[in-house]
Amino acid sequence: MAIITLTTDFGEKDYFAGAVKGAIYSELDQVRIVDISHSITPFHISEAAYTIKNAYRSFPKGSIHIIGIDSELTPENKHLAVKLDDHYFICANNGILSLLASEINPEKIVEINIHDKIETNFPVLDVFVKVACHLARGGTLEVIGKTVTEIKYLKQYEPTVNSDKKQILGHVIYIDNYGNVITNISRKFFENVRKGRDFTIRARNVSFSEIHEAYSHAINFEVEKDKRREEDGKKLAVFNSAGYIELAIYKSNLKTVGGASTLFGLDYLDTVTINFE
Structure with missing residues (x-):
């Protein structure tokens, strides 16, 4: 059928x-x-x-x-x-x-x-x-x-890299139901440019130096729950299920802790840069 x-x-x-x-x-x-x-x-x-x-x-x-x-x-x-x-x-x-x-x-x-x-x-x-x-x-x-x-x-669907391969310039292409911000930078594109180097992701006034494999990987579960300083509302970068770099808030809720789009002040086509060291 x-x-x-x-x-x-x-x-x-x-x-x-x-x-x-x-x-x-x-x-x-x-x-x-x-x-x-x-x-x-x-x-x-x-x-x-x-x-x-x-x-x-x-x-x-x-x-x-x-x-x-x-x-x-x-x-x-x-x-x-x-x-x-x-x-x-x-x-x-x-x-x-x-x-x-x-x-x-x-x-x-x-x-x-x-x-x-x-x-x-x-x-x-x-x-x-x-x-x-x-x-x-x-x-x-x-x-x-x-x-x-x-x-x-x-063209905005494709990220670019500068001539000396030290910076990726990307953009926001999607904001999901949780307020998480999806960039146009895929894992494949990122890894091809990175080549093992340290990096910093910047978008407006927030920055990230690590990309997690899952949202929960941003939480240290070896620490007792009542002693964790941050959990709900923690900012993180993650490779999402579609294979793109996503800027997120752990367990975001637009009615309580807020979402990445509002807390980071990011909207469609806003610039996201990755600088390599």
Whole structure:
């Protein structure tokens, strides 16, 4: 049975997500629909890119992923269907696939060209659903679009390193539900530049000289609990489950101890630097 996933900024209040599911079931009654998220910040490309990148790999090969973010068709925002890593992605060509295609080359990209057969002001419902159901039936990409070779890349998804290899310049690309701050610096990129050197991570007024493998590794459990000076609310850097450097607060709670984004004063695209000694 085909799997179609949905990642959108529709939220839970409006009818949009429900209408999309209904349209899929009207075309195909034997299909599984999985909601990855409908809580992406409106029009937030990097949130959507980070979310879909770290969710799709858990699905079986051949799964079809509809990404409904900034999907209105314009001369600068064409619609794409992409086969990448044996998965299919349907979205606007607005840079949303940059994070995926920076690591894995797409196997095939087509620019969807069925719009002249469909009247719509809701392309996720009318166009993306048609394409997804066509693929779910075993249809080919060539039928619904013309082959293209490039997608739009957003440079802020890629960290940079200076000429003497002594500094990485990165940015915040995502803030999670706990207020933790995810950078665009992957473990692989960091280790390739580091080469065993000591380092200091800086972001606004906070700094870190260690990156933990798990949140709890920042706590010394050999010390009795009532004698630990810091636990809840302790700041730390960690390689998160997606393989990126994350700046966090241990057991953060936005209603009590706060989160890294608020306590460190960090927001989307803020600068994070790593200096090597």
